[in-house]
Amino acid sequence: MVWVLLVAFTAMGQKSASKSPNIVLFFIDDLGYGDLSVTGALGYKTPNLDQLAAEGTRFTNFMAAQAVCSASRAALLTGCYPNRVGISGALGPESLVGLNPKEETIAELLKAKGYATGIFGKWHLGSKQEFLPLQQGFDEYYGVPYSHDMWPLHPWQKQAQYPPLYWIENNTSGKEIRNLDEVSELTPTITEKAVGFIKKNKNKPFFLYVPHPLPHVPLAASKRFKGKSEKGIFGDVLMELDWSVGEILKELKSQGLDQNTLVVFTSDNGPWLNYGDHAGSSGGFREGKGTSFEGGQREPTIMRWPGVIPAGRISNKLLSTIDILPTLAKLTGAKLPVEKIDGIEFVDLLKGDDTKTPRQEFLYYYRKNSLEAVRKDNWKLIFPHPGRSYEVSLPGKDGQPGPTSENHEFPKALYDLTRDPGERYNVLEQHPEIVAELEKIADRAREDLGDDLQKKEGKNRRSVGVVERK
Template identity: 70%
Template structure:
């Protein structure tokens, strides 16, 4: 071999070696780390209960900072204005009446979230996510329905609302069984007193921090459904008496502290910039509890109603470098839309059965030209269609329902009166000009009424309507167990 051939051969070997190294490096290059998801779901928190949405007598600096560092969505609706239904919607992406869940399930209820429904936790678990829930479940307290059977690896919390409790100030609740915290699938500790209840927020916070530390090297889904400020209110000694708003303000200051602790832990573990944090509420405030209730922020009525005060809740979203900071968006969104959005973000599939949520990932990342959701159906009671909304227009159908208006609210943890069977007439509201739903403009807008009635008819065909004694074509059954065994 000549010197010229030797040099050519050596150069060829070097070139091939470089190509192989490049291919090897490309093959070994890891995929970008999947984002962590932290989801706060606060119980009975009204639209006006954060200082960034107008609260007075206390401040929520950590949540205000979250809003400043992320985006605030001002037109975000709970799927139903009541505990179990709202939670079912969040985890399945469905109208709760589609999957047979309504109201607030009691401790002796034979039904719960059907294990055949696919939850967000199950979808993320398929993608290698660690999944944990610390707080209130309220989708069935029988073992077949508990979180470990619904896609979660870890659970510590209360199985239902902590007012379903023999020690509630309302003595009519004395028939309830003892309330236990649940660890995994087993009762762990009885909540006997309000002092016990005062440790719920700090205990669930510490469990959440431990979960972050234990799973910081893998993607995780952390669900923190705090039971407070649902009554009965209780704040730990550290926060008791700290606000000018009484016990309610103390509780909100402690919840704000909890959010701050989680955000701080994410930073300390070096995963803050790879974590999407969402903060929302399950429904509006329980207004007849007076000084122990929050504020609907000027919207009409509250929890348990199909007016905006029942459905419109705070929504803060933070993800540094991805979700625009300091943005306020008024696009219509709902709890149902969390599942398809997070699923797409994390590379997960959607549930095999029909869901009602829409993907708003592009909007989340800053595309304000996007309008993810066009309309929304306000269902309540078992399966009654009480209103329909499209854009800024909302048509309320004649229905019996809860009203707090005209009743003196309660004090000191005891509820004031209200009525569950007030006769609401049909009315049309323009929420752009009349967010308080005070001025019926039906006579001026017959075309709008026809358009909304057509949408409502589609909903009745699909989901049913108890007011019209109609069963929907596409509803599914809740899970059920034999409680006699």
């Protein structure tokens, strides 16, 4: 009898261990490295995210693939540097380009393995129907097609002339978002939809992608959180986003799915610093959104999977959002995309093997296709380039942006991130051998992906999706 029970329990354990994990991926907009209380935020608390970190692993050297909305999202979903798939910058509402439907996304790979796939939040990979999430592997979509400042109330409306902003459900435009009161519905509505998706798909594996539009400006919080922080509306927004994460985690636990769900929390790029008190903190790293400095691309990142990912752990290994796709593919047994990707799987490191160093090199591209910096281990070489700087003028306040230099001339520089994570001390002349090594990495990158600054096209870039103007 004891032997029979032992066999039965063993079989149950094997079945549980072989069951495909659910995946919940939070991708927060314009969240700075220092915007969680676990990473040093002041004036408000993020207890649910702090608890997530306590129950999982916090990655302190985790890079967005590019420090701007559309490019960063394309990289996350395809496992490629965004310039490889033809995406750059932040696509406008009337753009005729988007992520090419021929590209294989995380959603498509997991759907082929029997996963239900849903996205609730901001898409920003093309607003024409040909490019919307249902054409990129998702079963369900409810959210906004692009950044919610691309609307008639934008501070630069006279230059931009943005059209009205709408919610989209699957492929159909719905309710217009007309004012800040309606912006305040973004976080609670997305949370409600995400929770409903979990309830509906509790009996099958699912991939839930939650790209929250906030704290990208304009900021708004629901009545439940408005005025609750010591840091004004920005703190209120972060408290509500933390609540959202908590509600989704609570639903996982309620449905008995908590133990078999991998939760990933990260951001698309750093804070939009010229918005002052309506922007977050880069946590002491240099610059912010739209730059190739660490403040633009190093993101707060937490991953939790009880019993699989070590709890209360910190990993300082270099990783990027492009590494998520191949890692999920290996965890789920999904096939990798047919076309070349740039991501490197880090399953062993994720599960606690700190002897593994999956990624040693990283490329910092920006603008259309400009290679602005390269990195190997903790050495970072900046190439001379014109770029955004927040440090040459004072920030704005109360939702109005301060001036920003978009063509500040940055000189060639070498930084040792082990002792200078703020990128303040140029040690170029002290380490010519390191410079030479990093230059070789850059040469290979330019051959592969090109470099506008050196007028090199690159051999292995693919076409962006394009629709005909009607």
